[in-house]
Amino acid sequence: LAQVRKLVGGPGHRASLFLVLTCPGLAWQPPILPMRAVLLCLAAAWGAQVTSNTTIHGPHLISDDQEGLLQYGAVASTDVGAGAAGDAIAAGAADAAADAGIGGSGRTKGAPRRSADEIRREHGRHQAWMRSLVRQHNAWFGRSKKTYQARVRAVRRKHAKAIAAAKRQYHHKLRVLKIRRSRALKRVACRFRARNRRYQGRWRRRLTRAARRRARRGRSGRRRTKRGRVFLSKMTKPRRNRFVGTVRASKSYQVSFKIRPHGTRRGWSNVLQFMTRGQGAVRRIPAVWFYSRSTRLHIRAGRRGNWGDGCDPGQRLPKRKTTKVTIRVAYGRMDVFYNRRLVCRSRNYRHPTVPKKRVKVYVSDPWYPRASARVGQVVYRPLGRVVRRIRRGAKLMVRRTKPLRRNKYVGAVRAAKSYKVSFNIKPWGTGHGWRNVLHFTTGRNRSRLPGVWFFSRTSRLHIRAGRRGSWNDGCDPRKHLPRHRTTKVTIRVAYGRMDVFYNRRLVCRSRNYRHPTVPKKRVKVYVSDPWYPRASARVGQVVYRPLGRVVRRIR
Numbered sequence: 054l055a056q057v058r059k060l061v062g063g064p065g066h067r068a069s070l071f072l073v074l075t076c077p078g079l080a081w082q083p084p085i086l087p088m089r090a091v092l093l094c095l096a097a098a099w100g101a102q103v104t105s106n107t108t109i110h111g112p113h114l115i116s117d118d119q120e121g122l123l124q125y126g127a128v129a130s131t132d133v134g135a136g137a138a139g140d141a142i143a144a145g146a147a148d149a150a151a152d153a154g155i156g157g158s159g160r161t162k163g164a165p166r167r168s169a170d171e172i173r174r175e176h177g178r179h180q181a182w183m184r185s186l187v188r189q190h191n192a193w194f195g196r197s198k199k200t201y202q203a204r205v206r207a208v209r210r211k212h213a214k215a216i217a218a219a220k221r222q223y224h225h226k227l228r229v230l231k232i233r234r235s236r237a238l239k240r241v242a243c244r245f246r247a248r249n250r251r252y253q254g255r256w257r258r259r260l261t262r263a264a265r266r267r268a269r270r271g272r273s274g275r276r277r278t279k280r281g282r283v284f285l286s287k288m289t290k291p292r293r294n295r296f297v298g299t300v301r302a303s304k305s306y307q308v309s310f311k312i313r314p315h316g317t318r319r320g321w322s323n324v325l326q327f328m329t330r331g332q333g334a335v336r337r338i339p340a341v342w343f344y345s346r347s348t349r350l351h352i353r354a355g356r357r358g359n360w361g362d363g364c365d366p367g368q369r370l371p372k373r374k375t376t377k378v379t380i381r382v383a384y385g386r387m388d389v390f391y392n393r394r395l396v397c398r399s400r401n402y403r404h405p406t407v408p409k410k411r412v413k414v415y416v417s418d419p420w421y422p423r424a425s426a427r428v429g430q431v432v433y434r435p436l437g438r439v440v441r442r443i444r445r446g447a448k449l450m451v452r453r454t455k456p457l458r459r460n461k462y463v464g465a466v467r468a469a470k471s472y473k474v475s476f477n478i479k480p481w482g483t484g485h486g487w488r489n490v491l492h493f494t495t496g497r498n499r500s501r502l503p504g505v506w507f508f509s510r511t512s513r514l515h516i517r518a519g520r521r522g523s524w525n526d527g528c529d530p531r532k533h534l535p536r537h538r539t540t541k542v543t544i545r546v547a548y549g550r551m552d553v554f555y556n557r558r559l560v561c562r563s564r565n566y567r568h569p570t571v572p573k574k575r576v577k578v579y580v581s582d583p584w585y586p587r588a589s590a591r592v593g594q595v596v597y598r599p600l601g602r603v604v605r606r607i608r
Contacts, residue, residue, distance in 0.1 A: 288429035294419035303435030316425035355406035454593030469599030
């Protein structure tokens with residue numbers, strides 16, 4: 054390119070015009086031009102420079118015989134030129150050839166004549182030189198292109214390796230972070246569940262309705278509701294040995310179902326049975342039958358000491374009418390309801406049967422004929438920890454039934470003029486001397502609001518409560534409490550008297566409490582107090598309820 058610029062930069066304006074018109078891309082795209090066009094331009098430029106008497110030094114482009122090149126430039130300029138510019142350039146090339154002694158009529162005087170063979174050989178030599186130059190140019194251009202592409206590929210491979218390494222490192226760190234996060238979340242969830250048992254309920258409330266429906270379905274696809282586990286949703290006929298699922302048993306539970314009898318059978322006919330096998334016997338938790346040739350229900354549920362205990366309502370179910378039956382085992386008893394109406398109660402379920410393994414549900418069981426009825430909406434609802442309902446304004450001091458312990462302080466209450474104290478007690482023995490059960494006091498032994506003791510070597514209660522004029526007045530029921538059985542004792546100070554009840558039955562009354570003692574400061578509660586030995590009994594559900602303003606009843 055430097056040699057071309059030297060040739061073009063001379064005073065020969067015709068060569069410059071020829072290069073601009075013939076090779077417009079030479080100034081800015083030299084690799085794209087064909088090599089033949091470049092050589093033709095160079096040959097034409099050489100002829101123009103010779104015409105203007107300019108000395109040219111081109112080590113790569115000038116051969117030993119300049120006349121042959123001039124002749125080739127004249128021929129090339131004649132072939133390439135077109136129009137006025139081409140004619141001018143061709144004329145310049147012809148003049149340069151005539152001055153150099155190439156051609157017929159324009160030969161220089163005194164110049165030696167060259168034969169056609171010499172000219173042809175010289176022309177062939179120049180053609181071979183031009184071919185070698187073209188080959189060198191193509192080889193250099195191809196080699197440089199290959200080198201550039203190889204460098205590009207190498208850089209791309211290098212960057213690809215670096216990017217792949219960065220990706221692997223990122224994914225590894227992300228996987229480690231995910232594992233750590235999942236473990237941390239599991240630990241937090243375990244701690245939260247251990248501290249707060251209501252987590253599951255809150256979690257379910259936050260779910261959408263669709264997710265809530267999916268969460269209610271158990272492993273066997275049975276639907277779950279807030280009221281318990283549903284086994285049969287539609288009203289269907291019982292089928293012998295029809296297994297509908299399993300459930301986890303609970304100490305306190307409620308079983309409800311709808312039944313529409315349409316006939317009777319001879320002998321026992323089974324409706325449904327929650328059962329499990331253990332120690333060679335069948336445990337019923339619970340089971341329901343029809344009496345022979347009747348629609349009266351026979352309901353059984355196991356308990357400690359009797360696996361066949363239960364409750365049989367006296368009312369019969371109406372035929373071809375749907376009745377909702379609810380069986381509830383809680384609060385130490387079994388209650389049976391027909392359409393939310395109590396029809397039967399048994400108080401023998403202080404310790405109901407609670408198997409460790411899952412309970413099977415049959416509608417009906419494989420041992421008895423099926424009942425002539427349609428059954429649906431069978432729901433088992435575990436009640437969990439059952440707490441007796443406390444009325445508004447009352448204060449629960451002791452919840453669970455536990456053995457008494459001397460000098461056990463359980464809280465304080467605000468005293469009232471009219472009040473009621475109730476508690477459950479289960480004595481198992483006696484002791485010599487006064488034995489304290491509970492004591493409401495302001496801090497002294499003579500402050501009794503009220504206080505309860507056992508007489509020496511007996512289970513008879515000694516109840517004291519202070520009043521105006523006597524700090525040790527009270528009422529002593531004659532009836533002794535039965536051992537190993539729970540009795541609910543209620544002490545009521547109101548209407549100017551003290552009344553004592555055993556299981557809602559009046560056993561003692563004193564009419565001296567027109568003005569009972571009402572201390573201004575809070576009253577401490579002990580179960581039992583620090584001044585007397587404890588009684589041999591278990592006490593629970595201690596409730597203090599202020600009655601407020603009491604109006605005497607008018608007959």
